[in-house]
Amino acid sequence: MRRLVTGVVVAALLSACTAGPSTRPAIVVRGGDAFTPPTDALPAPAPVPPLGEPGPGSVRWSECPPETEAALAALPQPPTAEISCGQVNGVVDSPYSPGRGTLRIRVLRAGTGEIPVAVFTDADGLPGTVYAARLASRMPEDFLTRFSLIGVDRRGTGDSSPVRCLPSDIREDLLTADPRALAVDEWIDLARSSGQNCSIALERRLPALDTWRTAADADAVRTALGMDHLHAIGVGEGSRVLSVYAERYPERVGRMVLDGHPDPDDDARAVAAGIATGAEAALDAFAADCVTSGCPLGATAREAVIEALDGPDPGLLLRGVHIGLRDRTAWPELAEAVAAARGGSYDALLEYTRPLVQDTDEVPARFDGTLVLRCNDTKSRLATEQIEKTASELNERYPVFGALAGQWLALCGPWPVSSKPVPQTTAKAAPPIVVLATASDPVTPLEGTDRAVRRMATAVGVTWQGAGHGALAVSPCATDAATAFLREGTVPRDGTVCPP
Structure with missing residues (x-):
């Protein structure tokens, strides 16, 4: 069976490049603008959930592993909050073995506040654990007297069964060559080799590494923290994890702040x-x-x-x-x-x-x-x-x-399409969700985040007229709006604009 599974995935990677040409127009046309929201009457927004108090949780907090400590020590701003680490068990849930397999998810707690706020980030940035520690050092001092930031290494990253599948020569060839040379044939050859190597190295895990299943991990974290609702902060791709969570588990959504949401356009x-x-x-x-x-x-x-x-x-x-x-x-x-x-x-x-x-x-x-x-x-x-x-x-x-x-x-051309593609999230049954956008964001551009806000029925947008990836703990205005929502449940006015 092991060889059969690998062979199926490799075959998919080899055949994916042969798909016929699309009839969509050139890149100047934004496919997302044609999105039509559901026409059925939307229910009244759910109220902002109470913060609640944690019940008995299952996370055993202790010292962080050496690699995490080393990453924290290397931060430009070493965290000043009390730091501890733990582990949450999730389910691999590969399409080859639905609902089976244990996934160990690394979590980090920054602060001593009673209410946990989970933090999810981009796959290519700092691991969620390290990012949460850095964020804690930048948030208002009194914030961590009420809340603890719970950084989560999303599956396949950090210390949560990290992916290791590319030979060093292929990785270096992909990353060192100048993309502006437009050697597209070479890109595709390297992409095909990458897909084949990853399918062999990861086997059944390969199709289980996606946002849909990471949203299920977020619910495992909520349960392990002893919370009825998941209060959370998402940054970049971490915001997409939380918007998918709101689609899958609307009744479990707590107070969520999404800081730069990826463009939901399918094109x-x-x-x-x-x-x-x-x-x-x-x-x-x-x-x-x-x-x-x-x-x-x-x-x-x-x-x-x-x-x-x-x-x-x-x-x-x-x-x-x-x-x-x-x-x-x-x-x-x-x-x-x-x-x-x-x-x-x-x-x-x-x-x-x-x-x-x-x-x-x-x-x-x-x-x-x-x-x-x-x-x-x-x-x-x-x-x-x-x-x-x-x-x-x-x-x-x-x-x-x-x-x-x-x-x-x-x-991504030779890659097989996921068995659980990211859905078009409407979050129509969820409580209000605050979405921060940054005018000049190199990772989650303003237009894409605005499009995500328009598609989520209960989203409330706050735009910072600044630059960089993310506004939280950088823009005082955006930070005030986010922390007021997390603390008191005060929903900012949709369309609020913060100065640069």
């Missing part, structure tokens, strides 16, 4: 165009900030970035800039790294990408889990001609980040 070309738009806007904001803050790049920040990409391993350098743009508070360090690269020293800029590439016995390369989770969640499968056309258009329109965004169309 991956439209999503890629949006990400390129957001990344270019974030780069423009970084350049403008350099002028006002007196960074070492002065008025030539954008030009300096482009010059820095001419160094060795341009794909990694490009990804390094993209990662650096995420954290608005750390832009001074990004400016220093770009200035050093401009002068021929690339180590600081490449350091941003080290977690993506470096595979050790203790911590696997982050890119493997990102590839599997993202491709399992992507519905679009395009023919080579479509990928070439779209990548070329994106590269022309967005000269820094367009090809990088378009490359994902090729990387």
